[in-house]
Amino acid sequence: MSRKMKNKVITNLLIERIASEGKCVGHHEGKVVFVSNVAPGDVVDVRITKGKSSFMEGEAIRFHEFSKDRIEPFCSHFGTCGGCKWQHINYDLQKTYKRQQVLDQFQRIAKVPIPEVAPILGSEKTQYYRNKLDFTFSNKKWLTLDQIRSEEEFDRNALGFHIPKMFDKIIDIEHCYLQGGISNEVRNSLREFALENKLSFYDIREQVGLLRNLIIRTTSTNQTMVIVQFGENDQESIKLVMEFLRRQFPSITSLLYVINTKGNETFHDLELVTFSGLPYIEEEMEGLKFRIGPKSFYQTNSEQAYELYKVARDFAQLKGDEVVYDLYTGTGTIANFVAKQAKQVIGVEYVEAAIEDAKLNSQINGIENTLFYAGDMKDILNEEFISTHAKPDVIITDPPRAGMDEKVVQMLLRLEAPTIVYVSCNPATQARDLALLGEKYQVEKVQPVDMFPQTYHVENVVRLTLKS
Numbered sequence: 367m368s369r370k371m372k373n374k375v376i377t378n379l380l381i382e383r384i385a386s387e388g389k390c391v392g393h394h395e396g397k398v399v400f401v402s403n404v405a406p407g408d409v410v411d412v413r414i415t416k417g418k419s420s421f422m423e424g425e426a427i428r429f430h431e432f433s434k435d436r437i438e439p440f441c442s443h444f445g446t447c448g449g450c451k452w453q454h455i456n457y458d459l460q461k462t463y464k465r466q467q468v469l470d471q472f473q474r475i476a477k478v479p480i481p482e483v484a485p486i487l488g489s490e491k492t493q494y495y496r497n498k499l500d501f502t503f504s505n506k507k508w509l510t511l512d513q514i515r516s517e518e519e520f521d522r523n524a525l526g527f528h529i530p531k532m533f534d535k536i537i538d539i540e541h542c543y544l545q546g547g548i549s550n551e552v553r554n555s556l557r558e559f560a561l562e563n564k565l566s567f568y569d570i571r572e573q574v575g576l577l578r579n580l581i582i583r584t585t586s587t588n589q590t591m592v593i594v595q596f597g598e599n600d601q602e603s604i605k606l607v608m609e610f611l612r613r614q615f616p617s618i619t620s621l622l623y624v625i626n627t628k629g630n631e632t633f634h635d636l637e638l639v640t641f642s643g644l645p646y647i648e649e650e651m652e653g654l655k656f657r658i659g660p661k662s663f664y665q666t667n668s669e670q671a672y673e674l675y676k677v678a679r680d681f682a683q684l685k686g687d688e689v690v691y692d693l694y695t696g697t698g699t700i701a702n703f704v705a706k707q708a709k710q711v712i713g714v715e716y717v718e719a720a721i722e723d724a725k726l727n728s729q730i731n732g733i734e735n736t737l738f739y740a741g742d743m744k745d746i747l748n749e750e751f752i753s754t755h756a757k758p759d760v761i762i763t764d765p766p767r768a769g770m771d772e773k774v775v776q777m778l779l780r781l782e783a784p785t786i787v788y789v790s791c792n793p794a795t796q797a798r799d800l801a802l803l804g805e806k807y808q809v810e811k812v813q814p815v816d817m818f819p820q821t822y823h824v825e826n827v828v829r830l831t832l833k834s
């Protein structure tokens with residue numbers, strides 16, 4: 367973009383539709399303009415922040431007309447918090463846009479014939495659907511422009527979420543509509559207790575401060591795990607905080623803490639201390655139990671995860687005599703979920719701790735026909751692996767947002783499993799992989815699933831069959 371364009375204001379831009387990643391688009395002098403935090407049908411003035419020869423990006427600075435599809439956002443933090451960016455769009459339309467996203471990406475990137483994309487499976491819960499939230503303590507509370515201009519003194523301690531694109535600024539959350547149970551109470555009482563007791567909130571630039579992070583995990587079986595991360599090893603204060611939580615919230619079934627003096631908040635390499643209760647919580651699905659440790663991954667919308675897994679199992683069309691590969695198996699949830707309908711299931715995943723959980727989950731459910739291996743998919747899924755194990759009849763693959771490594775896709779083409787079920791949280795990379803798989807596979811079914819209402823994210827399941 368020429369420097370001249372930066373900060374230029376385009377007036378009366380009609381927002382036409384939603385594009386990928388939740389941004390909306392309009393057109394100005396033949397160029398596409400991407401705008402965030404607007405809705406199709408809005409007419410806005412846009413200040414240009416970035417652009418290339420073929421497109422521009424900008425922010426809405428004045429609204430002339432509001433879309434008729436807008437609704438009143440329910441959360442007081444909407445607009446500042448990055449969590450639920452689509453609250454201003456009604457849920458039916460959110461679902462339409464999500465399905466459209468899948469169609470757009472498939473037409474633009476995959477360029478393979480596709481059948482009718484099924485209507486998206488909506489989430490029954492559009493609020494309080496997450497089972498895990500991660501809050502950060504900070505002594506750099508985000509202040510609104512009005513607060514700054516008021517020249518009043520504000521307490522700068524906060525417990526909440528990072529402001530998008532500002533790593534050191536935290537929005538103090540009063541109520542979050544994403545997680546139910548005791549989540550809001552735990553966060554707010556802990557903040558109050560910390561303020562009353564003058565405990566220090568973490569300073570991310572200086573890397574000092576006692577209270578650093580709070581993770582709350584809930585289950586549909588009413589269990590709650592709370593993990594507090596401390597930035598300093600001050601045993602007296604740690605005990606004070608943990609005793610407070612234990613006393614105040616007897617329904618916490620797993621109360622843990624970790625001392626983290628590293629440069630980042632990840633704790634997969636640190637030792638967690640179980641202060642009270644059990645070191646895990648358990649989720650249930652069709653009578654199967656899934657044990658979730660503090661370091662384990664579990665799909666964040668449990669109810670929709672069940673719907674997603676049912677679609678995956680349905681697309682796999684198992685009769686009982688198949689060998690199934692469950693690639694990117696995480697803690698083996700899909701593998702264990704389909705095990706009863708298969709002869710054998712082999713799960714592969716690179717996080718070793720997740721593979722340990724996967725094995726444990728088979729064990730506690732009395733499942734004996736699963737095998738799990740840890741390793742990077744592109745290295746582990748090689749000729750030797752294939753010759754040691756039976757060839758798969760069905761491959762279920764659920765890669766991260768980046769999709770599958772090309773080497774893995776090439777391996778799938780060599781394996782020629784009659785059926786591939788491709789579960790994806792990013793239709794763009796899924797479409798890219800389908801373009802390659804199109805050499806030997808045809809797309810038979812496409813089922814988008816909404817795991818994250820109020821956001822632009824969409825999960826998509828595709829059934830591929832080997833061309834005859």
Ligand SMILES: C[S@@+](CC[C@H](N)C(=O)[O-])C[C@H]1O[C@@H](n2cnc3c(N)ncnc32)[C@H](O)[C@@H]1O
Nearest residue numbers: 694695696699715716717741742743764765766
């Ligand atoms: C979207 S999650 C799927 C989780 C699982 N299927 C479930 O439903 O719980 C993707 C998984 O892929 C794993 N992963 C990412 N990159 C990988 C790689 N290169 N090799 C093996 N596993 C990988 C991640 O650790 C994560 O568990």
